[in-house]
Amino acid sequence: MYRDRIRHGGLRDKIITAEEAASFIRDGMTVGMSGFTRAGEAKAVPMALAARAQTDPLQITLLTGASLGNDLDKTLAEAHVLKRRMPFQSDPGLRKSINAGEVMFVDQHLSQTVEMLRTHQLPPVDIAIVEAAAITEEGGIVPTTSVGNSASFAILAPKVIVEINLTQPLLLEGIHDIYIPTRRPHRDPIPVVAPHSRAGLPYIPIPPEKIAGIVITEKLDSSARISPPDDGTRAIAGHLIDLLHHEVKQGRMGTDLRPLQAGIGSVANAVLHGLISSPFHDLTMYSEVLQDSTFDLFDSGKLLFASGSSITLSREKHDEVIANIGAYKPKLLLRPQEISNHPEVVRRLGVLCINTALEFDIYGNVNSTHVGGTQMMNGIGGSGDFARNGFLSIFVTKSIAKEGKVSSVVPMVSHVDHTEHDVGILITEQGLADLRGLAPRERAKLIIENCAHPDYRDRLADYYERAVSRGGHTPHVIEEALSWHRALAETGTMQSGAD
């Protein structure tokens, strides 16, 4: 049974139930689990763990690649299994527990978690649970639709549980490139010099005796939750395409642009879609998550190669891609997130980085995580890895939210994830502010004029003028700087104004 999926003969008698596997997990343990942007997460064992906690309460520290699908984070949070969670999540249920202070959430740059594990700066992973398409003859683990942190979790943990997911096509084998940086202080340069560079193995190499159990599953990845492009996101995409034309004209890049990175979500997806009808061609991607737009770009003939750490698709696109996976395979690589997001590689390749802001301020500081400065949305994810190190750092957002009650452009952001030093271009549906080489006072004028919604523009200009009258490199009316957020908290809208 499962001879094609479990090719190491000695491991076939390790098949156990999810419940048996979950019983290996004890209260207080640190568990490292596969899963990145709702792709390739272990599915059966965490569900069994949540079920078990109903009668046998326990709490763990859960590390993953990034967000999980199949409502796993919600289910685990509701079962009170999560004591500590890192480095990213995007689940409304878990979010509630985090903001209530019930789950200690550690929001990290996605490239850094395993670096900290490897150097014992985080508690060691007691057990790794990794979804796989297959186990090779040697006992190597072939991941599925994501790599995330799975490789290092499996390598560092003393005990590994493998979930063989029969719905994940065996043709995924060969799509992964598992390279782990050598140990410091004698670390070699990471041998990735192009999006298509292959540096490692197509499987996670671990001693087969570490595999404590194999669970067979048949649950699909969750589908991507992407809204289709609308007028706003199309306008943002249009401004971005204009910018790229300008960059090519200025001789800063060729018509093949630079390797592209796009954050997850509808805006970034719409922006990539905008490239399909652009004159740019021979494109490449060096990104975290490969969404529908990546495959649409392949289909349009615009995209030559895409490197990522996961594939997260809508249901329709998923079926289409899986049916043709053999054709896409030579143009795809999935890497550990430490490598897909590594500052060394991102800067070497000169990646063009497009990430989504929750809000930004008139000086170009970006908040990508905290609503009202206090409530965690998802986490910083890989945006910092890319924005700091890329060729050009672009942040996009619609200029207003909540039917206009919230302005995404504010006097001062209520939380900073990306400082003005790491923000080159800001785009809303209103327009684009090119901040490169500008001082804060110059940035403010551009941002207010080009990016703010007309309903808020005059109040921002008024704030800025009064701030400038007080002087300073980054002028502020300090007692009023967060008054828009105060108004939002107290009255539910920024519109009434608190100035």
Place this chain on the structure above:
Amino acid sequence: MYRDRIRHGGLRDKIITAEEAASFIRDGMTVGMSGFTRAGEAKAVPMALAARAQTDPLQITLLTGASLGNDLDKTLAEAHVLKRRMPFQSDPGLRKSINAGEVMFVDQHLSQTVEMLRTHQLPPVDIAIVEAAAITEEGGIVPTTSVGNSASFAILAPKVIVEINLTQPLLLEGIHDIYIPTRRPHRDPIPVVAPHSRAGLPYIPIPPEKIAGIVITEKLDSSARISPPDDGTRAIAGHLIDLLHHEVKQGRMGTDLRPLQAGIGSVANAVLHGLISSPFHDLTMYSEVLQDSTFDLFDSGKLLFASGSSITLSREKHDEVIANIGAYKPKLLLRPQEISNHPEVVRRLGVLCINTALEFDIYGNVNSTHVGGTQMMNGIGGSGDFARNGFLSIFVTKSIAKEGKVSSVVPMVSHVDHTEHDVGILITEQGLADLRGLAPRERAKLIIENCAHPDYRDRLADYYERAVSRGGHTPHVIEEALSWHRALAETGTMQSGAD
């Protein structure tokens, strides 16, 4: 004349006066000048330029490595020569002009300026002015006490002026390692795998015909402005040494620690001094600026090798080092700041990074630049290059300033240069907060208890409790978050309290 200093025969007739050289600079030009942490800056030509501006007003964009000595920034600002200045400064006179909005200051990560120049994302350098100890037979420029951005300025500019400084010892030749990353998209890994790795040439290679003039100078570098260790900085050093013992005990590093980086200033200098009497040995440095403490560590036998981008010393230490430069030389390398600060190398080597905060908040966000959120002090410098990418990011500051009127620990920083994601350890004379792997609520308790001054601790704890009662991942009383800064602005002290 000057045969030992100008060894390329054809260049000896290029000797001109500083006034003649300054006349090459025209209104509106972008000038790239040597100089990093008050070391190795061009001295005569900028002075002549400031003098000329008295009768012949002109304005330029001035790029340097980092800060300049000899009151140059002050003199240029007072002569209204500076329209735009980047990427760093530390001059009280220029600071005044920046905060008045007269000089547009662009505060950048020090590793990034030449990357932006090279890709035409900043206006091109029209003329480079570089201090040199000598010009080689081939016309290569041998820098003096700093490399900074000099190499790329000279390589990218169509015209170069060289200031041969006769007070800079010829023995400096051989101390520099000029490596320039290859052009993207086909960039090779940077071949620096240890602090002592030599990757390039001992001079800046440019075609000699680009040298438009050579000016002979005899002005010394300015001395470092370092206060001697006091009780506060000694206590900070003590906490840091305790931490290092703990790290060694935990198996996170050996007794040779990790390559050390320390920001400029009295606190960082005191911290490095603290290592002299520690049991750690066979140390290395991979830093920006090498201060007195580097040479004291050499003299104590603790330090094996130091890589930096400049040498900035007190007068006494300067005389001592220069007198023995031959003995220190095999243990020293000066690199372009793009390489000394490069994310790729900093992360590969796993640098232990110690930088100074102006203030930090109860969640671990750090402000290193803006007094009261508006007034620029110096700039972010290289702190972001190191803090983001090192093995461990440590920020140090005294818990209070201005005789206790200012708390360095605040509810919310008034400006963010380093987000909580990039801050591992906070140290004041009161104690140390180890923030690794902790959620914001956990961080707050540690920071308040361990780092805040007793005079402010209760008020911080009270703020935190009221914030928590409102909930959130990063709890805040948003309308009060900046009230300490408001009180400071309005009453001159945070003591009276605004809560």
